[in-house]
Amino acid sequence: MSTGVLDPARVGQGSGDDTGPLAVRTDGLTKRFRSGQVAVDDLALRVPRGAVYGFLGPNGSGKTTTIRMLLGLVRPTGGQAWLLDQPMPDAGAAVLPRVGALVEGPAFHPYLSGRANLDRLAAVDATADPRTAARRRDEALERVGLGAAAEKRFRQYSLGMKQRLGLAAALLQPRELLVLDEPTNGLDPQGTREVRHLVRELADAGTTVLVSSHLLAEIEQVCTHVGIMSRGHLVLQGARSVLAERGQARVSVTTTTGHVGAAARVLRGLGLEEPVVDGLRLDAPVDGLAPEDVSAALVRADVPVVGFEVRRPSLEQVFVELTGEGFDVAR
């Protein structure tokens, strides 16, 4: 069915760099709220089929608004979104049954048990016979670790248990795409590990997963791709390795008295940024050079090297640098 340039699943962002089919694509997706606030600005998401896409960003950076637009829960004020090649929200009725979603929990009934709540949701979907639906419901409850608490009333569930029930609801049917907004919210470390495990399992079975989080460390290990939001903008997107590549390594050289000037000349001669000098130690970004080329150049210039260290920023440091956020929320 690909006719070339207009196939939204295949066209890259003008550069032709997206080759495979996409599960989620947006072009220029924008949401300006009535208050005038632009929560999402000109977003070009590219979620390849089969990916686990970590949608990362601090609180208030626009992840939930984006996800709500993807699912047709909020109308964009600009741009376009496609889910599984179908335009949203126009094709919602056809495509949403193929998409499982966890967005601020579906409306659960407080006086019904977890199991009875899932029955209500399955009845709305009504795509499976009752026996299959009951089996899927119990499997979903087991998968999220609620098997033992299935008969407990929803109002007695802890926040983590509520979140797990939301996940179970997203798993009631086999899905091609799962969109999970902060699925680890309210979960303890063990619950967070279980969610990661579940995401990995679903991905192994071929489901594309888009999972948002404000904590890189929570989902970084399971992602094949990342998209990083900051103040409504997508500041970085691509295979997970782009994050590591973005962090610039620095080299730190310690020499002996009388050789600091010569060491600095060698580093400058290699085209490195002006080194920061602290006593006998010089520090500079390695800028694409192999660290061994730096040490070899120092040796060739007869600079005595008593310390040589290459430091790469952690992914967390890169993330914080990209989003420019500390602990505070964006707005």
Ligand SMILES: Nc1ncnc2c1ncn2[C@@H]1O[C@H](COP(=O)(O)OP(=O)(O)OP(=O)(O)O)[C@@H](O)[C@H]1O
């Ligand atoms: N209905 C609304 N009306 C006005 N502003 C809104 C509305 N919903 C969200 N916003 C604002 O849009 C911005 C983005 O919010 P959003 O919930 O999309 O961020 P987020 O990245 O999902 O954050 P969090 O992790 O805290 O949920 C925030 O500044 C928020 O206050």
